[in-house]
Amino acid sequence: MLFRQLEYLVALSRERHFARAAQACHVSQPALSEAIRKLEDELDVPLVRRGRKYEGLTPEGERIVLRAQRILADRDALRAEVGALRSGLSGRLRIGAVPTASGAVAQLTGPFCAEHPLVTVEVAADLQSEDILRQLRDFELDAGITYLHRDLPESFLAVPLYRERYVLLTDAADSLAPGDSATWAEAARLSLCLLTGAMQGRRVLDEVFAEVGVRPAPRVETDSVAALFAHVRAGRWASVVPHTWLHVFGVPHGMRAVPMTEPDRTVPVGLVVAAREPGSVMARALVEVARRTDVAAVVDGLPEG
Template sequence: MTLRELQYLVELARLRNFRRAAEMCNVSQPTLSTQLRKLEESLGVQLIERSKRQVLLTPVGEEIVARAQKMLDEARDIRAIAERNRAPDTGRLRLGAFPTLGPYLLPALLPEIARKFPKLQLQLFEEKSETLLGLLRSGDLDAALLALPIEDPTLQTQPLFEEPFLLAVPQGHRLAHSGPLYLADLGAEEMMLLEDGHCLRDQAVSLCNRWGLDEIEGFRATSLETLRQMVAAGMGITLLPKLATEGPMAASAVMSLIPLADIPEPGRQIGMIWRRSSYMVPLLRQIAKITAQVAKTRLGQQSKSTT
């Protein structure tokens, strides 16, 4: 039994197709099939149910795939540990961020990381929060920027910064030229919100429920940019996280951004999350500190040391 044979088995279990699994492993389909039969012979059990229509794993095959994935993860970590020991600031960092944060923070963050760690290879993932958590748990991601709290005893959470929400209204709206206001001041106003699956939606719904605000019936935006364009078109009002309103996304001739005076200030806490067992923890703590400093600078907040 070799790690390569286990890799073939894991890829086949993931893709359920011999041809595609062979392509992912950079071998021919006959080679992959032969090696998997050798693995079955060496173990003395059938791992795969083969038919012309589909590929299924036997119960023992499913159990072995789960163990094989852990072995492959450990082998990958061993190679990475050795590489990082030779040069602590080199190697690859797989960093994730959710869609309502990544586009507005990463362009400012990545140059700072590159300046501090010029030999570090960054691989970025932009997915919804639940997907990022799954990738973290499976070992396919090293760290992720997520909205807190995250309840998982296998993951380490490092709080980074507080990001306030702003009320976005069309320039012709009755509140367009208001100073800071309270959510209670919105009265019977209805909010445009994101579709299900976005953590920002959950946070906005929580605020709406708290202050008796309603959501516009039958409307669910797929992105912050959709919400922004709908506000600019005069279709309604919404809440935007402050980082998404900086720079070229700031208030314009067709949209007004109004701070909220409620205490505590409506917003979200952003943190960096990684596996407690990760060998990269010392580096991740440094990346977390840089991230907090960059975000607080963009938000105009007083920077505090992140430990």
């Protein structure tokens, strides 16, 4: 059994298409198919349900993929450990973040890259919480920055970073905009642009609105925090955004940002990695940086508008 065969099987499970899996592995489709057939012969069990096109993995194939993912992850971890001992940590760190937290990612990647100059960082900043946990389980990410739920499975290790707070973002000339703070009930009466309902960040907002007995009716919904700022800048909309994003954009000229009150709601956000041994050397290094970095001290204060 070769690592290459396991890589091909994992790629086929991920891509769900022989041609795309072959392209991802930089081999021809016949070479990928033949390698998987040889793996089936060696294990003496069918792994792929074959028809006129790819129809999925067999139950045995699904179980073998889980084993293959761990074997390949352990191989990569071993290589990284040896490389780190020889010349320092090198390779690629893969981080996934929910959109509302992506503005705080640089607070970790900055010191991490300073400590590990041979490492490159890849950030996927538009993932949902569920996607981050799944990709951590499937060895597709080394770490995630997401909301910390009380029911986070024991298979994950969490490092709290800060508590997300919310501000009302409005056009400075909007006569309907509240004063130095805004209640959630007041915000619900404005023409709102909010995140889509499928996103955890929006579900958090809806829970707070429901708590005070109101239900906002946003005219515009998006999966991008940057798009929320763009719509408010257009002058017709208001939005409720995480305070951390003000440390990315500041309070743009012609706009106002005031804290949300009644209730004063915060939600914990943190770094999450898979709690497995030996685990990703990249993840361990990032956890060490996160434990020494006071992200909250940087993002808690509101910049001047």
